[in-house]
Amino acid sequence: MKYILAIDSFKGCLSSAEVEEALARSLHEYGAEVVSITMSDGGEGMLEAFTEAMHGNIVEAQVHDPLMRPITAQYGIANDGTAIIETSRACGLTLMTEEERNPMVATTYGVGELVAHAVKQGAQNFIIGLGGSGTSDVGIGMLKAMTDIFAKGETIDRVIKHTLKDCKFTLASDVRNPLYGENGAAQVFAKQKGANDEMIAKLDERAQRFAGFSYRHFGFDRSNAPGAGAAGGLGYAFMQYFGGKAVSGADLLLDIIDFDRLIADADVIITGEGRADGQTLMGKLPERILQRAKKHKIPVWLVAGQAKDKERLLAAGFTKAVGITPEGMDMDEAMNPDVAKDNIRRWAETVKQ
Numbered sequence: 001m002k003y004i005l006a007i008d009s010f011k012g013c014l015s016s017a018e019v020e021e022a023l024a025r026s027l028h029e030y031g032a033e034v035v036s037i038t039m040s041d042g043g044e045g046m047l048e049a050f051t052e053a054m055h056g057n058i059v060e061a062q063v064h065d066p067l068m069r070p071i072t073a074q075y076g077i078a079n080d081g082t083a084i085i086e087t088s089r090a091c092g093l094t095l096m097t098e099e100e101r102n103p104m105v106a107t108t109y110g111v112g113e114l115v116a117h118a119v120k121q122g123a124q125n126f127i128i129g130l131g132g133s134g135t136s137d138v139g140i141g142m143l144k145a146m147t148d149i150f151a152k153g154e155t156i157d158r159v160i161k162h163t164l165k166d167c168k169f170t171l172a173s174d175v176r177n178p179l180y181g182e183n184g185a186a187q188v189f190a191k192q193k194g195a196n197d198e199m200i201a202k203l204d205e206r207a208q209r210f211a212g213f214s215y216r217h218f219g220f221d222r223s224n225a226p227g228a229g230a231a232g233g234l235g236y237a238f239m240q241y242f243g244g245k246a247v248s249g250a251d252l253l254l255d256i257i258d259f260d261r262l263i264a265d266a267d268v269i270i271t272g273e274g275r276a277d278g279q280t281l282m283g284k285l286p287e288r289i290l291q292r293a294k295k296h297k298i299p300v301w302l303v304a305g306q307a308k309d310k311e312r313l314l315a316a317g318f319t320k321a322v323g324i325t326p327e328g329m330d331m332d333e334a335m336n337p338d339v340a341k342d343n344i345r346r347w348a349e350t351v352k353q
Helices: 016-028 046-053 109-120 140-150 156-163 185-193 197-218 230-242 249-256 285-296 310-316 337-352
Strands: 002-007 033-036 057-064 070-077 083-086 125-129 168-173 245-248 268-276 300-307 320-323
Touching: 002 016, 016 033, 016 046, 016 337, 046 057, 046 070, 046 083, 046 125, 046 249, 057 109, 070 109, 083 109, 109 140, 140 156, 140 230, 156 230, 168 230, 168 249, 185 197, 185 230, 197 230, 230 245, 245 249, 249 285, 268 285, 285 300, 300 310, 300 337, 310 320
Parallel strands: 002 033, 002 268, 083 125, 125 168, 168 245, 268 300, 300 320
Antiparallel strands: 057 070, 070 083
């Protein structure tokens, strides 16, 4: 049997590579051929997945975190010079404690510093991963950093016309939300970033005001474009100000690695994520892999930390839909990386039977 492992990270627990390593070790024990592919849809783990796929190197930059504290952040430079930026490395939710989280003050300034650092290294093409942010500042912080670095005392227009005139930004994300409104960045995502109802209303209003200002300035409006609401509106800032184009992060990576060729002779593809449910079918990485596999009539097993809506997942075409966490296990325990690895190996034992 030849297995292709193409599993997203178990968010907040294990990286894609760690999940696949634990599973591959068990499958190898009974002679299976295993090909592991580090995966990401633009969120957590995006930097490693894309940099590996594009045969690049990781570099470091001194930037600021969401609360403007100095940190060292990493980004990738592919072998063709493309800069690979996982924005959560500078504005991620995990860079703050629960008590510190406040999207009214958290800033994307550090993302602008990462982009500027890459520009100074000669990068003109960018892949920007828009997942896992702890911010909802509509990208204003990012724009301010770019202005401070390249046009101090002037406006972002100078940066656009001179510094970035030959730059191209591809935005990798599975988020399709608009900037504001009922399905916008604040209403859908700000609560998990520490916002209460009053803050959510203010954040949504702030986003609308900024979009109105930007529309009057440029004469066009990207606030309703799919993905504008990604990363607390950071997607909008890249679209509106830098001409960024939003794409499925999963499909982008699958195209880069020539996934259809890699799976041509596979017997089974195993994909997954930390929590699988009905939302998995809304363009997330396992769903995109399923669609590719259907063309080759290859069975796809969905393996997750938790699996809900199993009937829907099976009806969509997954041959298996499995949650590896034992019934009744405390979630804090299940999220322990060592426990999660044990759960993966325990499930793998059932594959052998």
